[in-house]
Amino acid sequence: MKHWILGLAALMMIALPSQAVAALDGPKAKTIDELAAMFDASRCKGCHGEVYDQWSISHHARPQMGVHGGLKDTPLARAGATPWSPEHPSQATLDTFPCFKCHLPQALTHAEDSVAAEYAQALVDQDRAKIGKLQITCIVCHNNKAIIHRLQEGEPEPNVLYGTRNIPNHPDPVFTEIRQSPVMSEPLYCGQCHGVGVNLEFKNPVQCATIYGSYQHAYIPGGGTQSCQECHLYPKHNGVADHRMLPDWNDTELMSQRLAQSISLNMQAMGYEWLRGGGDRPSRLVVETKIDSSAGHRVPDG
Amino acid sequence: MTAKDLDGKIIANDTRHYHPQATTQRGSNVMVYGAQWKASYVRDTSLQPFQTKAETFEFLLPEGTRCADVEVTLRYELDNPKRIIPIHQRSKRVSLDRCP
Numbered sequence: 001m002k003h004w005i006l007g008l009a010a011l012m013m014i015a016l017p018s019q020a021v022a023a024l025d026g027p028k029a030k031t032i033d034e035l036a037a038m039f040d041a042s043r044c045k046g047c048h049g050e051v052y053d054q055w056s057i058s059h060h061a062r063p064q065m066g067v068h069g070g071l072k073d074t075p076l077a078r079a080g081a082t083p084w085s086p087e088h089p090s091q092a093t094l095d096t097f098p099c100f101k102c103h104l105p106q107a108l109t110h111a112e113d114s115v116a117a118e119y120a121q122a123l124v125d126q127d128r129a130k131i132g133k134l135q136i137t138c139i140v141c142h143n144n145k146a147i148i149h150r151l152q153e154g155e156p157e158p159n160v161l162y163g164t165r166n167i168p169n170h171p172d173p174v175f176t177e178i179r180q181s182p183v184m185s186e187p188l189y190c191g192q193c194h195g196v197g198v199n200l201e202f203k204n205p206v207q208c209a210t211i212y213g214s215y216q217h218a219y220i221p222g223g224g225t226q227s228c229q230e231c232h233l234y235p236k237h238n239g240v241a242d243h244r245m246l247p248d249w250n251d252t253e254l255m256s257q258r259l260a261q262s263i264s265l266n267m268q269a270m271g272y273e274w275l276r277g278g279g280d281r282p283s284r285l286v287v288e289t290k291i292d293s294s295a296g297h298r299v300p301d302g
Numbered sequence: 303m304t305a306k307d308l309d310g311k312i313i314a315n316d317t318r319h320y321h322p323q324a325t326t327q328r329g330s331n332v333m334v335y336g337a338q339w340k341a342s343y344v345r346d347t348s349l350q351p352f353q354t355k356a357e358t359f360e361f362l363l364p365e366g367t368r369c370a371d372v373e374v375t376l377r378y379e380l381d382n383p384k385r386i387i388p389i390h391q392r393s394k395r396v397s398l399d400r401c402p
Binding site for chain 2: 252
């Protein structure tokens with residue numbers, strides 16, 4: 001009996017670690033907690049500490065929070081505030097939040113409408129703790145959004161993470177393999193979410209970020225050759241890309257420095273007496289400014 | 303852009319705004335904010351790649367004003383006019399002959 005109990009305990013100890021981590025090919029999440037658990041990447045920190053720490057202070061770690069903690073989707077949850085708003089939060093569905101397309105893409109593939117209803121209530125309640133659980137984690141970028149050419153490369157596999165190289169044995173209970181995705185170093189990868197223009201696939205048009213469109217239609221025609229990654233993730237340090245992926249609009253001092261590095265201002269000023277004619281000599285002040293930007297897109301966007 | 307006389311009184315002031323501007327495309331030229339409302343740009347004064355944004359500010363100086371302190375500031379307004387990220391500031395004293 002004692003040996004039988006010990007054997008059962010050993011079996012449970014082996015089974016529990018993978019059961020505690022939700023699989024991507026299981027049932028869709030019904031609650032915010034379930035969705036958060038499904039895409040929880042906190043265990044990545046064990047081996048990828050530097051990257052995880054960078055990500056954790058990035059905007060990708062707080063996609064629903066806006067800048068300085070603002071809950072940008074709040075109007076969508078308030079009855080009558082927008083064309084999308086339900087009469088009551090309980091009536092919200094995934095269609096209520098077109099923003100999920102980019103701000104929480106995993107909700108569209110792995111969540112039930114009940115998650116949207118819970119999210120709407122959380123917005124009404126201004127529940128930042130609950131809303132803050134919804135993040136664009138490692139798993140979203142390195143699985144859910146990692147393959148774009150799905151007719152040629154298939155769907156992302158539920159036990160594979162995608163990166164810039166192949167690693168057949170990855171010590172993770174769910175994602176046991178790393179496979180190279182050819183698009184991850186390409187600007188198109190970022191363009192999935194960082195916007196070409198107006199989104200016309202919804203019942204009402206939605207226009208948020210259009211920065212990838214600016215990259216394509218202003219920077220590239222102007223002769224630009226750098227990718228998004230070259231400015232926003234590279235250079236790599238110790239072989240690791242910077243996953244803070246600036247800008248970070250919550251860090252005013254840092255962004256002031258970064259903007260000053262990429263935008264130049266030249267000012268010329270003079271005062272003189274202008275000879276209008278017939279002894280009329282009004283004094284004039286003339287100020288001329290020239291601003292140049294080295295960004296690969298318009299500044300600002302949105 | 304602000305110009306002040308030597309007593310600190312503002313004698314000239316102007317502002318330029320650089321940003322894309324969108325409407326709902328439902329038949330009125332009313333600029334809107336918010337992804338749930340915007341449907342297309344109707345004007346775009348943003349800083350663009352490889353394009354210099356050149357501006358001229360020109361004023362008549364008040365009678366008797368021979369010197370002025372000019373200051374130009376470039377700043378990033380985040381989501382409302384109270385959230386400002388400073389970028390650059392340039393200052394110059396201009397005169398028609400000599401300043402004290």
